[in-house]
Amino acid sequence: MTLHTRAVRAVTKMGCESRLGVENQKRMSAAKNDFEPYLFAGRVPVYGTTILVTLHVLAFVLTAICLPLGLRAIPEAMMFSSSAVIGDFAIWQIGTYAFVHQPSLWFLIELAMLYFFGLEVEKFLGRTGFFVLYALLVLVPPLFLVAAGLFGTVSVLQGASAVNFAIFAAFAVIYPDARFFFNLGARVLAIAFFAFNSLV
Numbered sequence: 001m002t003l004h005t006r007a008v009r010a011v012t013k014m015g016c017e018s019r020l021g022v023e024n025q026k027r028m029s030a031a032k033n034d035f036e037p038y039l040f041a042g043r044v045p046v047y048g049t050t051i052l053v054t055l056h057v058l059a060f061v062l063t064a065i066c067l068p069l070g071l072r073a074i075p076e077a078m079m080f081s082s083s084a085v086i087g088d089f090a091i092w093q094i095g096t097y098a099f100v101h102q103p104s105l106w107f108l109i110e111l112a113m114l115y116f117f118g119l120e121v122e123k124f125l126g127r128t129g130f131f132v133l134y135a136l137l138v139l140v141p142p143l144f145l146v147a148a149g150l151f152g153t154v155s156v157l158q159g160a161s162a163v164n165f166a167i168f169a170a171f172a173v174i175y176p177d178a179r180f181f182f183n184l185g186a187r188v189l190a191i192a193f194f195a196f197n198s199l200v
Helices: 003-033 048-066 073-078 082-087 093-099 105-149 161-174 186-199
Strands: 039-041 044-046
Touching: 044 048, 048 073, 048 093, 048 105, 073 093, 082 093, 082 105, 093 105, 105 161, 161 186
Parallel strands: none
Antiparallel strands: 039 044
């Protein structure tokens, strides 16, 4: 092998290593950004959880405006109905049902749970992992109900109570020893909430 060939190979190798280094830095930067806020509203960081809570609030306001005006058709079109999805091809209901909320105090409690626990889950998983988790929690149940609807079972869904509880359950899995009321651990509270919801 000539000296010139060796020099060419050495330069080529250095160039490849340099490109790989730049690509690795980009990947690391992208991975780091996945755990950062989207932006800051003043001094308040805006995470994916913040955006979800905002969407739920806007949908709640829409429902609260529509009901007194007799415009029930709008929230009803957003609710999930297996017969509507199958018969009328209302496929948007597979996702929009989670944003149909009846005015109630429980809705505010749900939002608080989503914000505080969702924020911690998002910081642990990153925004991509968190959005994938949230999307699966929203989409999988109605997809199963659509499959059941093909065999004649009619199902209706609205609201995100189960989804927000599942976010708390994810928090309890990640931080099982976090302490809350009466020094109870997150895992114990998650089991208690699950038992309560099963009985109601």
